[in-house]
Amino acid sequence: MSVTEELQATIADMVDGRRGILAADESSGTIAKRFQSVGVESTEEHRRFYRSLLLTTENLGQYVSGVILFEETLGQRDDGGTPLPQVAADAGIVPGIKVDKGKGPLPGAPGDMITYGLDGLAERLQGYKEQGARFAKWREVYPVSPTNPTALGLTANAEMLARYAAVCQSCGVVPIVEPEVLMDGDHSIERSAEVNEQVWEAVFHALHRHGVALELMLLKPSMVTPGSECAKAPPQQVAEYTLRALRRAVPAAVPSINFLSGGQGPEEATANLNALNQLWQTPWQLSFSYGRALQEPALHAWSGASDQKSQAQGALLKRARLNHLAMLGEYTEGLEARSAD
Numbered sequence: 001m002s003v004t005e006e007l008q009a010t011i012a013d014m015v016d017g018r019r020g021i022l023a024a025d026e027s028s029g030t031i032a033k034r035f036q037s038v039g040v041e042s043t044e045e046h047r048r049f050y051r052s053l054l055l056t057t058e059n060l061g062q063y064v065s066g067v068i069l070f071e072e073t074l075g076q077r078d079d080g081g082t083p084l085p086q087v088a089a090d091a092g093i094v095p096g097i098k099v100d101k102g103k104g105p106l107p108g109a110p111g112d113m114i115t116y117g118l119d120g121l122a123e124r125l126q127g128y129k130e131q132g133a134r135f136a137k138w139r140e141v142y143p144v145s146p147t148n149p150t151a152l153g154l155t156a157n158a159e160m161l162a163r164y165a166a167v168c169q170s171c172g173v174v175p176i177v178e179p180e181v182l183m184d185g186d187h188s189i190e191r192s193a194e195v196n197e198q199v200w201e202a203v204f205h206a207l208h209r210h211g212v213a214l215e216l217m218l219l220k221p222s223m224v225t226p227g228s229e230c231a232k233a234p235p236q237q238v239a240e241y242t243l244r245a246l247r248r249a250v251p252a253a254v255p256s257i258n259f260l261s262g263g264q265g266p267e268e269a270t271a272n273l274n275a276l277n278q279l280w281q282t283p284w285q286l287s288f289s290y291g292r293a294l295q296e297p298a299l300h301a302w303s304g305a306s307d308q309k310s311q312a313q314g315a316l317l318k319r320a321r322l323n324h325l326a327m328l329g330e331y332t333e334g335l336e337a338r339s340a341d
């Protein structure tokens with residue numbers, strides 16, 4: 001199979017109009033924070049148990065077409081000894097890998113951040129492919145202030161995303177391009193729309209400069225919402241601001257937009273995705289790539305107790321199913337009261 005055919009096959013397996021992505025790629029620091037919130041210590045065995053619990057959820061493949069894993073998980077096995085990427089693949093879920101190495105301040109641009117990890121990426125990707133990964137994910141982070149992101153921040157972060165995406169495609173690995181505009185702060189929804197649009201414009205200019213095939217990548221953006229210190233906007237308004245900005249900046253060639261949840265609550269993220277899918281016709285599939293918004297109820301149900309496994313799996317399946325319904329524009333709040341079926 002040529003590299004292009006490999007990329008096309010992965011896109012075809014991941015984009016089918018009815019399923020989204022489970023983000024289970026929390027880095028060591030982030031998973032420790034999540035576990036701490038339910039009183040669980042972040043040991044290697046706890047991480048293995050929890051992530052294999054997620055991946056062995058029966059019927060998850062009906063609603064989830066891809067899972068983003070952390071490097072450590074790629075080498076772990078379920079209780080029966082099957083490698084976790086194989087567990088996902090057997091369930092019809094394409095395994096992928098977070099390849100960025102975290103972030104720090106961007107010198108010359110006070111308040112902006114930049115992500116690390118490009119050195120040796122092609123070699124690392126070959127190893128990840130041997131372990132079963134077929135797509136990758138890289139996240140750039142944009143704090144919002146009256147002066148951020150700066151012009152330098154916009155350009156530098158876009159260049160990183162484009163260079164990463166170009167390396168992935170040359171290795172036959174589908175890149176998920178994730179520019180996350182942070183919710184933190186008291187900025188208005190108008191300011192969020194302005195920043196997101198600038199970010200997407202810069203990212204797509206860079207992707208174009210680097211020759212990235214837009215048909216063979218996925219975009220993982222933030223939704224346009226007011227800052228987390230402000231009152232929530234209703235889903236219809238989130239959908240309008242988000243889609244207006246996306247239509248201006250994101251080419252129609254991109255097959256799917258898989259939103260991150262970014263601190264939205266599970267029900268909020270589902271309601272917003274539903275509104276996005278009800279509003280206007282779009283050239284792209286509008287789907288999810290949620291971490292917290294899919295996992296939070298499952299994490300709380302588990303809380304480190306192995307006898308709570310099936311409750312936790314039920315909670316994950318419920319969120320996955322409701323987000324699948326949101327992709328079809330068929331979600332209603334009333335469905336929250338019913339358990340997964």
Ligand SMILES: O=P(O)(O)OC[C@H]1O[C@](O)(COP(=O)(O)O)[C@@H](O)[C@@H]1O
Nearest residue numbers: 023025026027030261262290291292
């Ligand atoms: O641990 P990191 O690298 O900071 O990543 C945090 C998380 O952010 C995401 O990109 C989006 O997750 P959320 O949907 O919870 O915002 C996940 O894929 C990732 O696990």
